[in-house]
Amino acid sequence: MESDDRINIKQNLLTVHKRIEAACHRVHRPPQDVRLLLACKTVPATHILLAHHLGERLIGENRVQEALSKIDHLQIAPTLEHHFIGHLQSNKVRHALRFATCIQSIDRLSLVRKLEQELQKQGRSLDILIQVNTSYEESKFGLHPDKTLAFIRQVSQTDCLKIKGLMTIGLFSSQPEPVRTCFRRLATLREQAKQLNLPRVEMETLSMGMSHDFETAIEEGATMIRIGSAIFGARSYPDSYYWNEEEEEK
Numbered sequence: 001m002e003s004d005d006r007i008n009i010k011q012n013l014l015t016v017h018k019r020i021e022a023a024c025h026r027v028h029r030p031p032q033d034v035r036l037l038l039a040c041k042t043v044p045a046t047h048i049l050l051a052h053h054l055g056e057r058l059i060g061e062n063r064v065q066e067a068l069s070k071i072d073h074l075q076i077a078p079t080l081e082h083h084f085i086g087h088l089q090s091n092k093v094r095h096a097l098r099f100a101t102c103i104q105s106i107d108r109l110s111l112v113r114k115l116e117q118e119l120q121k122q123g124r125s126l127d128i129l130i131q132v133n134t135s136y137e138e139s140k141f142g143l144h145p146d147k148t149l150a151f152i153r154q155v156s157q158t159d160c161l162k163i164k165g166l167m168t169i170g171l172f173s174s175q176p177e178p179v180r181t182c183f184r185r186l187a188t189l190r191e192q193a194k195q196l197n198l199p200r201v202e203m204e205t206l207s208m209g210m211s212h213d214f215e216t217a218i219e220e221g222a223t224m225i226r227i228g229s230a231i232f233g234a235r236s237y238p239d240s241y242y243w244n245e246e247e248e249e250k
């Protein structure tokens with residue numbers, strides 16, 4: 001007999017994959033062009049493993065501490081790929097590098113310098129995405145769109161960071177059009193960044209779209225969508241709690 005959790009996660013995954021396919025179909029994109037990242041904040045390792053058994057391989061965590069508390073349990077799933085999608089404090093860089101193969105939330109030079117320093121020490125490189133604040137909301141992290149290209153240029157001069165693309169969190173709105181504008185802004189920036197032809201800058205990934213807006217994101221070119229609640233159910237804390245870990249951890 002299957003547990004309720006298993007049934008729910010399985011059903012939700014099926015639904016999400018169907019919706020991804022339908023959205024791709026509408027804009028004539030092959031569904032395999034869109035990677036599904038499971039946003040796993042507050043999700044216990046057992047549920048992540050359930051999703052993994054159902055074929056999912058890419059997960060994202062928002063908090064370093066929480067991610068580290070799960071890694072031991074997730075070791076039986078070595079093919080899981082862990083991305084970091086939350087606001088990263090510079091003093092947590094070393095801990096984040098214990099599990100993350102990609103950090104999607106690069107938005108300031110102090111963080112870039114800290115990462116570069118640590119990676120030099122460890123003799124390795126890291127995939128990153130540049131986070132852009134496409135909604136211009138003060139509450140959100142990410143670079144101002146007007147500053148993004150200059151920032152990418154600077155990051156491209158480091159040795160260990162490989163820029164794979166851009167990430168954004170769209171405007172929270174029940175209206176699809178202002179949200180769409182955010183996603184278009186990110187897609188445009190990617191095209192402009194590509195044209196800079198910089199070393200170690202590939203710009204293939206557009207990480208945008210969450211449970212409430214992923215179909216719009218796919219229509220606007222997302223290559224990676226980050227879904228949490230539509231798969232694992234509603235969370236009991238507001239998202240702002242996970243985007244700002246300043247007070248919580250030292």
Ligand SMILES: *Cc1c(COP(=O)(O)O)cnc(C)c1O
Nearest residue numbers: 039085210211226227228229230
């Ligand atoms: C929580 C989170 C998501 C997923 O949010 P849902 O609305 O639960 O799908 C995506 N991206 C980031 C950065 C998040 O923090």
